[in-house]
Amino acid sequence: MITAGIDIGSITAKAALIKDGELAGTRLDFTGYNAPKAGRRVLDDLLEKTGIKKQEVDFIISTGYGRNSVDFADKSITEITCHGAGARFIDPGVCFVIDVGGQDSKVIKLSRDGKVVDFAMNDKCAAGTGRFLEVMARALESDLDEFGELSARADVPAAISSICTVFAESEVISLISKGESRENMIAGIHESVASRISAMAKRLGVTGPVMMTGGVAKNSGAVRALENKLGVSIRVSPHAQLTGAMGAALLAARMEQSA
Amino acid sequence: MSDNEKKHDPDTKQQKIKAVSRMKEIMTNYYIEAKSAREQGRKVAWITSGGPVEPLIAMDVIPVYPENHGAMIGASKMGGQLCEKAEEMGYSRDLCSYARADIADAVYKQGPIGGLPEPDMLVCCNNICGTVLKWYETAARYFDVPLFILDTPFVHREFSQEAQNYVLSQIHEYVGFLEDCCGRKMDYVRMEEVGRFSVEGTRLWQEVLDTCAHKPAPMTAFDAFFHLALIVTLRGTQETVDYYKQLLDELKERIRRKIAMVPNEKYRLLWDNLPVWYRTRWLSDKFASHGAALVADTYTSAWSGMVPDMQGRSFLEAMAETYTKVYINISIDMMFDIVAGMIKKYDVDGVVMHSNRSCKPYSLGQYDLRRMIMDRLGVPTLIIEADMVDERSFSESQINTRIDAFMETLKA
């Protein structure tokens, strides 16, 4: 049995194929302005890459912001449920998932059998999301990809107290003029993001092994800061932002099986 | 006048108010006493800052002020982290930061004094806000202790006879509540004595504030924020009366010797709303660098407004009116009358309003108040956006620019 998961996010579109319980391949592309097209493209590319034919795919589940625009999907499920399922697939011990993406951050609590029992999402504010990091990277004229490595070299993380992204940006700019090191500032920025996310996580009550998914999971500095705030070690999904698509493919397999 | 003298004065220590050390001593003893109440077999009541403390003192109950504690948390720059804890507990970050910091501290005991002594009873007077009602309900559930609410109807245009009767009957209910909690009767002779101390302490506090009408001012609002603690927490005691006499003598002496708190005082400003507790030093230096002294404020004077008009009534009866008509429990136009009086009395050149995210009853309406002050009195008014305890809502660069620009307009 072959099933597919397609996750249309605000920035990237992801696809995953699962064949007989094993991950057969993944693909990531930019969403662009045409979400339905992005979904089709990312799946076609993945099929080509894996040599699987479209008619061999038994069930397709779409997820993410653009989940309802994927007209060829058999069903759509929210990314919260899918990230939960994907994290469980990667690591069956996981009970708590933190997904931090471009414009959203979510915390998801799973029951012992892998069901979502509670969750929370950020409000309209960008603090605690990937967008916050992007804004700060721009202010620091740094590459976001180096953030993790640079913050590891910080001696004392700079205090960034403002919650508001706009105020925090001006705080960072004034720190630059005061000659604060780039490493310390980046570490401070990670702490700020971690504070917002950990508050949300603690509201639900963090229980059991935690996994981080989403694009920001690739940033080792943010993960470290979050570990410190939560006082637990975090398993990083090796597939970061692909976790949702994998979860969707997995749920598709379960549905196909029980059908 | 004193400019030259000040410049030549080698002793910068002279600048400091000496009574400060006595004040610290009293407050330290007070908190030690409160923290060891259990060992002394005494009861502890948590009470709001505008609440009637006098009956507690008459009943030998130790009053503890979560709001004063909130200010301490702010001044210790621990507000942000405690507020964050409260947010983890599910409290919205838009709620009052005193309440958030205190609720978190009650659970985690991570504040500057390792948590307040736990209450045997709660006394909440809503003359300062509706927030205290919700905050004390939270405490009543958490500590599972009795809660008394003194409901003081807001005065939009007049303090009606019906409202007076209602507050007065609650004052009697309050005494009954205390008698139940303490298991003994109120000693009304003692009550009147406490009342006399309260009235005298309050009058002295007003006199202390009045010294700032002198030019140059012997202290500023930033000092008043500090010396306020006693009139809030220990109003109605001999100790408080004695302390304010000492402070008053010292301030009079400063006036005699022409010692100004802000050397080269050129501009006299009035502060509105609660202090920004974690930035008092920064703000004080900032204004002083422009030769500006904050000679009065609407916050610390709210307690001097509590001198009851006795009219031959008992203290408890007079109290009903006093507590209902405090500065923040009245309409914007009534607030304007008081501010206008202060602007005149202290000969103020400009007003600085702290738009305080934490305090809606104090802050909503400031834009209108500002317009009234500017249009009717022609006094320039600045608004700065901040929060009293949560330093995460403070943008230094933005406030810096605003103050500089405001001072430029005053100087122009």
Place this chain on the structure above:
Amino acid sequence: MGRYRAGKGRALKNSRRHRLREFQMNPEDRFYSACLDPSGYARGLKQRTCGKILGYFCSYAPVELIHAAGLHPFRILGGKGEIRLADAHLQSYCCSLVRSGLEAALNGSLDFLDGAVFPHTCDSIQRLSDIWRLNAGFEHHFDVVLPVKLNTLSARRYMAEVLNGFRKELEQAFQVEITDEALWRAIRDYNVIREKLESLYGLRSFNPSLFDPSAVHRITAAAMFMEPGAFLKDISEYLGNVEPGVLGGTGSGRKRLVLSGGICSHPDIYDLLARAGADVVWDDLCTGTRWFEEKAEEDGRDPIGALADRYMARSVCPAKHADVRARAGELADTVRRHRADGVVFLMLKFCDPHAFDYPYLKRFLDEAGIASLLLETEDHPPAEGQLMTRFETFVDML
């Protein structure tokens, strides 16, 4: 998705909408039109009757007294338009109800009002009253400073005195006499309205598929905009046409929800929840049950006392004080009574009283094994995509 049935008369309404004049409209059309454009309704009413209209924000506004004075009480639920004028009076940390209400008063959208009445509600409404009185320029302004405590005898006595004071103020301001007879009539009118709304809610709880997802919300809101007599006539006719049918909900796989919070001015929320597979079966909202639950006594002795007693008895708004644990227990009971699967909290951003209660309500529900979802709202609801993600996940979770 989208499996819910269209409500009675809805399809009919759509097909005929353009050629119907008002007198040909059916009750449901009239509810919907009042709801879509409350100001338009009020202007029409004023034109027809030359009567006076008094606005109010809070569910503790004594509508019976206003009605008995021959005035029309009109609930202000805020607007959705752009805020231009109110920002000159209110900081960013003020809730959208107060902000949009003031905007409407300043920009002329409420020009049909002869005045407004402000019962004491919360810190923000308290200051709104001042700002409104100083800036909005209506002829009449009333502050009804009700007690905050609702559980003592002295508060009950004061409540009656304040209501009596308001009665006198109304008499003076509008040169009318509010007789006991008129007041009893008003009390009866509103009691019947409340009874009808309760039946409506009961029918929905019995079988949610009888109605459009947002129909009950709209009808309840219409009760706060429409002239009481007209509403009464329409609601009676409307209910007479509803055939309860069989018990709905069970076996349909759809989830049953209770909404809890302050005001809800987003009918879309009901539709989106329906799309996600859940029906709202009851609420604890200021624009819902808290407005109509509990009737005033009609024993003919003391009408003001009857009004005061009703306020003391009805389920408490978090800005008031009764038993500190009452709200959580009542909410859990409501969930059980209506066999609901979960609760959605609608929190108006910057609404302190509700935000203070939320952690304990949530914990109480958790301990009772009742799932809940928190949704922070402003004048505009969160983006539909985000909302659907939350709703679908929540419904899946149940």
